[in-house]
Amino acid sequence: MKQEKTSIITLKDAKNLSAASSPFYVYDEKAILENAKQVMDAFSWNKGFREYFAVKANPIPDIVKILVDMGCGCDCSSDTELTIASALKAPIMFSSNVTPAKEYVHAKKLGAIINLDDITHISFLKECAGIPETICCRYNSGGNFEVGPNCMGTPGDAKYGMTREQIFEAYRILKSEGVKNFGLHAFLASNTLTNAYYPKLAKELFTLAVELKEKLDVNISFINLSGGIGVAYHPDETPNDIYAISEGVKQQYESILTPAGMEPAIYTELGRYMLAPYGQLVTRVLHEKHIYKEYIGCDACAANLMRPAMYGAYHHIIVLGKEDWPCDHIYDVTGSLCENNDKFAIDRKLPEIKTGDILVICDAGAHGSSMGYHYNGKLHCAEYLKKTDGSFKLIKRAEKPADYFATFRIDPETGNERWK
Numbered sequence: 377m378k379q380e381k382t383s384i385i386t387l388k389d390a391k392n393l394s395a396a397s398s399p400f401y402v403y404d405e406k407a408i409l410e411n412a413k414q415v416m417d418a419f420s421w422n423k424g425f426r427e428y429f430a431v432k433a434n435p436i437p438d439i440v441k442i443l444v445d446m447g448c449g450c451d452c453s454s455d456t457e458l459t460i461a462s463a464l465k466a467p468i469m470f471s472s473n474v475t476p477a478k479e480y481v482h483a484k485k486l487g488a489i490i491n492l493d494d495i496t497h498i499s500f501l502k503e504c505a506g507i508p509e510t511i512c513c514r515y516n517s518g519g520n521f522e523v524g525p526n527c528m529g530t531p532g533d534a535k536y537g538m539t540r541e542q543i544f545e546a547y548r549i550l551k552s553e554g555v556k557n558f559g560l561h562a563f564l565a566s567n568t569l570t571n572a573y574y575p576k577l578a579k580e581l582f583t584l585a586v587e588l589k590e591k592l593d594v595n596i597s598f599i600n601l602s603g604g605i606g607v608a609y610h611p612d613e614t615p616n617d618i619y620a621i622s623e624g625v626k627q628q629y630e631s632i633l634t635p636a637g638m639e640p641a642i643y644t645e646l647g648r649y650m651l652a653p654y655g656q657l658v659t660r661v662l663h664e665k666h667i668y669k670e671y672i673g674c675d676a677c678a679a680n681l682m683r684p685a686m687y688g689a690y691h692h693i694i695v696l697g698k699e700d701w702p703c704d705h706i707y708d709v710t711g712s713l714c715e716n717n718d719k720f721a722i723d724r725k726l727p728e729i730k731t732g733d734i735l736v737i738c739d740a741g742a743h744g745s746s747m748g749y750h751y752n753g754k755l756h757c758a759e760y761l762k763k764t765d766g767s768f769k770l771i772k773r774a775e776k777p778a779d780y781f782a783t784f785r786i787d788p789e790t791g792n793e794r795w796k
């Protein structure tokens with residue numbers, strides 16, 4: 377085991393909170409702060425460095441605020457995310473992606489840096505909101521992006537960004553439209569578990585930035601390495617080392633940008649790396665079922681955490697109070713959706729589990745509850761922040777049936793028609 381997974385919450389506290397409502401999410405404020413501090417510290421060699429937290433990973437304002445208060449900005453990609461970032465007075469990066477006009481208008485009004493996903497969006501943005509003085513363009517290198525033996529992105533199959541030719545053309549047009557400061561962005565591989573991803577991406581983007589500057593005489597004020605730094609979901613995996621990653625980026629910076637007389641700020645848009653390990657889904661075992669396989673049924677389901685169902689993602693499971701028991705049983709751990717992929721674990725070796733046990737599903741702090749959905753009419757659960765003083769603060773209440781019914785023309789609770 378390369379890293380021991382531990383529960384954020386004790387069995388006693390978990391019992392108390394789950395008596396109020398189960399399942400629930402819990403986040404560890406102290407660990408979020410420590411990790412964010414390391415990210416800032418690792419990149420402090422770069423004058424303008426800023427992490428724009430990817431809000432889609434976890435939009436709960438209390439969580440985003442922890443990062444914003446530490447100096448992070450927000451990376452947003454929708455109207456509601458813009459509203460959340462703006463309420464927290466965060467500097468904003470707006471990642472366009474099939475963007476409606478009203479979101480460009482909203483982003484521009486908030487003074488967000490707009491990251492254009494496509495060359496055709498230049499005229500679209502000009503028409504709906506006008507071209508700002510600072511703008512970013514998203515690059516897609518095409519083909520495969522190999523980072524290591526077990527790590528590859530496939531940008532050639534991704535819907536994002538502009539081709540190399542288009543980036544040159546986009547910068548040329550934008551310069552003629554009065555843009556003064558340019559940014560360059562790319563996201564070429566996701567959840568990378570190697571310290572080599574950012575340095576390799578940096579080399580590609582820095583080289584392109586020098587060419588853009590030399591060919592078009594533009595001022596490149598920042599380079600955005602985006603997200604993609606992964607976390608070790610499995611205990612046998614080795615976590616990334618943010619200091620090694622930053623050092624690798626620095627070496628590329630000094631060998632490519634410095635000689636070209638350039639000193640752009642480095643931006644990141646980490647989501648997973650900022651939060652995944654510091655949030656857990658806590659769920660109670662409702663049933664044990666013995667048929668052709670052994671099933672443990674719990675009160676959380678894929679609607680609370682869809683990564684296992686959607687990607688077959690591994691999430692480590694701790695049985696609270698049985699941490700030291702031998703893992704001599706093999707279970708499928710399931711939720712209650714009428715959908716057979718609703719499994720948090722398949723053929724997982726675990727200690728003997730009994731009805732009433734509390735399970736902690738690890739590494740659910742990013743792309744966890746934010747991917748939640750309402751299939752089978754399932755409601756989103758409560759979420760708590762474990763504060764640095766050890767107390768628990770409710771940061772998102774559990775949804776009530778009325779929340780779910782609120783958008784229907786016929787209100788199922790009263791039978792009333794809300795509109796004709």
Ligand SMILES: *Cc1c(COP(=O)(O)O)cnc(C)c1O
Nearest residue numbers: 430471603604605645646647648
């Ligand atoms: C999803 C996303 C991120 C964050 O990705 P992580 O894998 O969580 O680090 C950053 N930037 C953009 C544009 C994204 O779409």
